[in-house]
Amino acid sequence: MTFKPLTLYTTTRRGTSRRARRKKMGLPEPEQTPDYTNWSASQLLKRITDLETQLRNNRIVPVTDPSVTAALPPKKKQKKDRPFDASRYNTRHIALKFAYLGQRYNGFEHHTGNKTPLPTIEEELWKAFMKTRLIFPTRGADLKEGEIDWEGTDYSKCGRTDRGVSAFGQVIGIRVRSLQPMPKEQSVQEEEQGDKMQGIEGNAKEQGSKEDKKPESKPWDHIRDELPYIQLLNRVLPEDIRMLAWCPTPPTDFNARFNCRERRYRYFFTSPAFAPVPGDAGLLTTATGKTLREGYLDIEAMRDAAKRYEGLHDFRNFCKVDPAKQISNFERRIFKASIEEVDVSQAPAGFISHPAFAQSVGAKNQMGGQGDMSIPKIYTFDVNGSAFLWHQVRHLVAVLFLVGQGFEPPSIISDLLDMEKYPTRPKYEMATDAPLVLWDCIFPDHEDIDQSREDAMEWVYVGETGGRETNKRPEMDGGDSKFGKGGIMDSIWDVWHKRKIDEILAGSLMDIVAAQGKRSPADVKLAPVAERSPRLFDGGDWPRPVGTYVPIARKQRMEPVEVVNARYLERKGPYQPKFMRKEDGDE
Structure with a gap:
């Protein structure tokens, strides 16, 4: 059966062109009409039904000729990854x-x-x-x-x-x-x-x-x-x-946990630790008799207290007990504990002070001197030890902050390390988590803690031979996997820069708000610190009101470790985690 091409006719008013009328109705031009001679009966019936529907809606859409579609080459199938054969490697x-x-x-x-x-x-x-x-x-x-x-x-x-x-x-x-x-x-x-x-x-x-490809003989x-x-x-x-x-060459039977002889932590904080109160109303008397403005930290008192952590001590009063581990030995050795001021000309992002990063040939980078670029100042609590108990570092810092704010004297550290004075831990809050960094892990080539604790691992760092892609040519590709295009420094800079802009904006907002209005900070009148609820800094973004501060010596005590462990055994039974030595806690 042969069909003639379907032609649509419409009546128009005198003076109106047929082409304009077809365009107004949304009908295709004759040259756009498909060749229906190759269509099957079912395709033609379906097309007629579609055209009737489109006429009712006063629009006709172009249609693809099925004879042309059938002639198109089939789409290429996506290439699948070959099965990975681990035995070849x-x-x-x-x-x-x-x-x-x-x-x-x-x-x-x-x-x-x-x-x-x-x-x-x-x-x-x-x-x-x-x-x-x-x-x-x-x-x-x-x-x-x-x-x-x-x-x-x-x-x-x-x-x-x-x-x-x-x-x-x-x-x-x-x-x-x-x-x-x-x-x-x-x-x-x-x-x-x-x-x-x-x-x-x-x-x-x-x-x-x-x-x-490398030569076979090489x-x-x-x-x-x-x-x-x-x-x-x-x-x-x-x-x-x-x-x-x-x-590439760790020791035989290397275990990252048990071969590590020293872990180094740093806890970052600022002084002032929170927005201080101006005028005489912001002054307080510390536990050692010093006059200190609320918000500031007594760094010298904190240094005195931190030094007392050094040595071999029982730190059960500076950790959280995990009964699942059934730890009975809480002695740990601290090699170093100190409060250090961060030199803002060297960190953070102080690497650009190197002459190689000078702005122009022969120019010198102007980074400023110690302490003149950061108000408030930045400090770290540095603590190095052979191993640490669960939440130990955050408990060590928490008590240092109590000393720094004048709530406790430095001698409280010595008292808490004395098991006769404090056989159980007083209930105090540990410091917040965000400022704490596991700074480094040290793997010496000996087990004697009295010898040098220098790292003996032969590390290949990014950018060195073996630490960059062999097809990367710095002189041609613009990067050596560390600096330049596609280097790790670019990606870390991106992470830093986002946070740095946030810091700048928030700091600028504080300066603007502090300067607004007709009163100067010297005109602010508040009740003295002694008559206001004290605020306690725990390393977080804002201080916590504590009502009347209760000294550590008068705080409620935790249960003895032996009681906590025995209760767990009675309920759960003995448990030894995989790869866990009995004397090792959780960092």
């Missing part, structure tokens, strides 16, 4: 040093089955390792979505920071995929050289094809010729978690 045990800002995370450690409101650092690490296919867990193929099991990866971690706590020198040990040639399989190695980034997304997938170098672990992981990690270095 060697593995090696390495150590990784990395940093993270902890305020967006629910602490470092992940616990299976324990859902948290925020992700943990370990969850992000696991996703990065699996996405880059750098690890081959024993149960890899059987793991459910969201499940984490490090078995088969020789995984170990140095410190378990709490929710909100940051780290700039965290260390893990782990067994990862390597480019080291398999024994008697040089031909396979040549093939791998072309697609060694198999399974890695984004730019990492192109890494192998761009890299020059021996494989375990640093220079290895996978760029730092860059592979940083590509897929969140911007506030950055890999900094890797150690």
Whole structure:
């Protein structure tokens, strides 16, 4: 059956062109009408039905000719990644040093089955390792979505920071995929050289094809010729978690926790700690008889108190007891405890004071001198020790703040370390989490704590040979994986700059509000401090009103550790966490 092309006719008023009428009605021009001769009966019936509907709605839309559509080439199927064959690769045990800002995370450690409101650092690490296919867990193929099991990866971690706590020198040990040639399989190695980034997304997938092949006669170098672990992981990690270095030769049977002989923490704070009150109404008398303005901290008294932490002591009055660990020995050794003023010409972002970053040739960077660029001043409580109990550092800082505000004398530290005077801990609040940083982890080549505690690990840092991508040529590509295009410094600067602008804006707002109005700060009249509710600084963003301050000596005491442990055993039974030594607590 042959059909003639369907033509639509309409009646128009005299003087009105047919073309204008067709355009007004939304009808297609004759040259736009499809060739209906190749259409099937069902297609024609459907088209007529559509046209009737469109005429009722006073519009007609163009239609694609099915004969033309059928002639189009089929769409190409998306190329699927080849199955990843782990047996083709060697593995090696390495150590990784990395940093993270902890305020967006629910602490470092992940616990299976324990859902948290925020992700943990370990969850992000696991996703990065699996996405880059750098690890081959024993149960890899059987793991459910969201499940984490490090078995088969020789995984170990140095410190378990709490929710909100940051780290700039965290260390893990782990067994990862390597480019080291398999024994008697040089031909396979040549093939791998072309697609060694198999399974890695984004730019990492192109890494192998761009890299020059090495001559067969050249021996494989375990640093220079290895996978760029730092860059592979940083590509897929969140911007506030950055890999900094890797150690290709950790000690035999390396365990990041038990091989670490010293952990170094820093707790940042300012003085004034909160907005001070002007005039005579803001002055108070401290526990040592000094006159101090409310909001400021007595730094010298804090230094006296901090020094008393040093040495081997029982710190049960400076921690939170975890009965699940059944810890009975609370002795820990503190190598150093001090209050240090931050030189704002050197930190933060003080690296630009180096002559290499001068604004122009022959120019000198004007960074200012010690203490003249930061009002209020910035300080840190630096504490280095062999190991720490659960929340120990935040308890140490909390008592220092009580001393600094004049609520307690420095001698309270010595008293709390005396088990005869204080066999149980008084109830006081620990300091807040955000300003605390696990600054570094030290791995000496000996176990004697009286010898030098210098780190003996041979770290390869980002930007060094083995710490950058081998296809990156700084003179050609504009970056060496540390500075320049695509370097780690660019990504960290981005994180810093956002927060720095927030600081500048908030600080400018305070100055504007303080200067507004006709009264000067000297004209402010408030009740004396003694007649107002005191405010207690705990490291947070604002002080807490405490009513009448109760000295530590008169505070209610916690139950003895032995009672807490016994009650837990009676309810839960004995429990020994995996890889947990009985004498080790939770940092």
